[in-house]
Amino acid sequence: MAQTTPSxxxxxxxxxxGTMGHGLAVQFARHGASVSLVDHRQSNLDDARAGVDDALGFLESEGWLDDAPAAVGERIDYTLDLPAAAADAALVVESVSEDIDTKEAVFETLAASAPEEAVLATNTSGIPISDVGAAVPDVADRVVGCHWWNPPYLLPTVEVVRGEETSDETVERTAAFVEAVDREPIVVERDVPGFVWNRIQFAVLRECTHLVSEGVASLEDVERAVRDGxxxxxxVVGPFETADLAGLDLFRTIAGNLYPHLSDAEDPGPLFEERLAAGRGGVADGAGFHEYDEEPEALLRRRNERVAAVLRALDD
Known part of the structure; x- marks a missing residue:
């Protein structure tokens, strides 16, 4: 059986x-924690059970479970009772919809029901941590961002985001909890919109849509340039190391020439609007930027298999 460590x-x-919530439950449970997975609808919990089973089956097929899937699954309890579920928690991770009113209601309940020493984390991808903490001023020092990427049982880095009132102790404890379940914390010292990951992701997406809209290259070729290049x-090397390898003088010169020509658009633009107007909202509709003839579950599993292959190659 997986053993807990002091952290x-x-x-x-x-x-x-939802997708992130049941994935988080899997990651903590596979490293020995007892997990209470909470939702306001029983149907969501039923769907989560199936999602947990699928995730554990995938991890077993990749050889990444120390215990049998059933043993890991037994560490996860499914409940509609948030106050009872939070009563003994050392760590609470909120992963509800990206709506500040909903999150505020959750944190007000947590402030009243979780232990005084519990870390109260939000998995928001964009709402300021300080805004969440402001809803519970008496415990704002224990409110912290803990932003995982999907799926959380595969992708190795987690943003630990400091709000205006978040204490050093809370940041340190959260980072330690992340490390204890085999993830790498990225400490975000300033509570800026989008934190780090999404600012980079959407800067790339903005330039990609700009290139396609301007007729510089086809959507398919831009996709390949990013994915395969x-x-x-x-x-294997980040942007700063890439600049080091090429030489800072060269990169400074290129940046000076190129930056004025990069997109500075303040709205998503026609590539989104045209497809949404045509009912092409993504894989659930069978079409988005691309067309799909497979079920979303099959597409997601293939994505996960590719991510697992990259992780395995990086470990070699």
Missing amino acids: TPAAVTVVGA YALRTA
Whole structure:
């Protein structure tokens, strides 16, 4: 059986049983924590059980489970009772919808029901941590961002985001909890919109849509340039190391020439609007930027298999 370490939260409460919520439950449970997965709808919890089973089956097929899937699954409890679920938690991770009013209601309940020493984390990808903390001023020092990428049981880095009132102790404890479940914390010292990951992701997406809209290259070729070129290299060297390898003088010169020509658009633009107007909202509709003839689950599993292959190659 997986053993806890001094930094591992023995009891974790995950609020919100959607894609991220059940993935978080899997990651904590596979490293020995007892997890309470909470939602406001029983149907969401039922879907989460199936999602947990799929994730554990995938991890077993990759040889990445120390215990049998059933043993890991037994560490996850599914409940509609948030106050009871939070009562003994060392760490609470909220992963409900990206709506500040909903998150405020959750944190007000947590402030009243979680232990005084519990870390109260939000998995928001964009709402300021300080705004969440402002809803519970008496415990704002224990409110912290803990932003995972999907799927959380595969992708190795987690943003730990400091709000205006977040204490040093809370940041340190959260980073330790992340490390204890085999993830790498990225400490975000300033509570800026989008934190680090999404600012970079959407800066790249903005330039990609700009290139296609301006007729510089086709959507398919821009996709390939990022996926099979830029992203392939950045899987092994980051942007600053890339500049070091090429020479800072060269990169400074290129940056000075190129920056004035990069997109500074303040709205998503026609590539989004045209497709959404045509009912092409993504894989669930069978079409988005691309067309799909497979079920979303099959597409997601293939993506996960590719991510696992990259992770395995990087470990070699």
